[in-house]
Amino acid sequence: MKSGTLSVLFLSVIFSSCSMHHSLDVNSKDFIAETHAGIYSVSAKDCDLMMQRQVLHRHSPIKCERLKKVIFPFASFPTGFVSIIASDSDKSSRSMGALIVLDVVAEQVLSLFNTLYQFQFPLNQAIPIEYFSEEEKLKDNINNSYAFDSRLITRGTTWSEHAYGVAIDINPFQNPYLYVGADSRALVIPKSAMSQYLNRARYRPSKVTRFGMAEEVVLEFAKHGFVIWGGDWDSPIDYMHFQVGSRDFINKLISLPFESAKAWFSEYVAQINTCLKTANTMLGLKDQDLARKFCVEKVTTEFK
Helix, strand or coil, X not given: CCHHHHHHHHHHHXXXXXXXXXHHHXXXXXXXXCCCCEEEECCHHHHHHHHHCCCCCCCCCCCHHHEEEEEEEEECCCCCCCCCCCCHHHHHCEEEEEEEEEHHHHHHHHHHHHHHHHCCCEXXXXXXXXXXXXXXXXXXXXXXXXXCCCCECCCCCCECHHHHCCEEECCCCCCCEEEECCCCCEEEECHHHCCCCXXXXXXXXXXXXXXXXXXXXXXXXXXXXXXXEHHHCCCCEECCEEECCCHHHXXXXXXXXXXXXXXXXXXXXXXXXXXXXXXXXXXXCCCHHXXXXXXHHHHHHHXX
């Protein structure tokens, strides 16, 4: 091997080592969202960070080419507020968040979070999970909303829906994960939510109004295709978790060519919204929760 070739290889190893070292030093404070809301390609730098942080693996069910970054504004939690509707002056409290999602759902995700911003539904933060250091992940007070993470389901051995970019967790502190084992011991994630948010009432006598709870926006998630809510489950109960549908539905979305999958998902969303609109007039389902139950069961059965 020529000395010039050896020099190139040596420099390549050095630069690669520096890049890896730099990525390991990244933490959530280093995240800077794009200035404008929209749908962006996932950069090579983003992909490299995902790989270094094990958010993306060699055996992951989808790779970077099927992912998009959705940038959106979100409202911050109000300070000292107990009123139901925030005034216009409060809308100046604007932050930008990012979610990494499957390409075919990106447009609906952008529309969904723009709607949540219009409703002034607050988020604490929305930073892609690969920006969090191992030290940060060990803390119990990270109240971060996120989507893509190529990991297994909690307490399981199969891929999480997050590994396909079709699941979103919002405000974990306000919307914890709860599992009660056979020994009656409760697992609450995050633990810091145990004393405040296992009770799900928003309005309580002698208590301040609580914001950022998933119950407020379950219907909006459904209208944008995220029809499965973990708060409906018996065990575990996962209040923060929303996903687009069954595993069979998800597998079809990732197996079809992009345009076909996008058209199929658009039809899925259209069917849900048509059902919700006609539930009152045709079926007399005036209760929104009952209408959602009926339409989610109907449409998810048709789109397996």
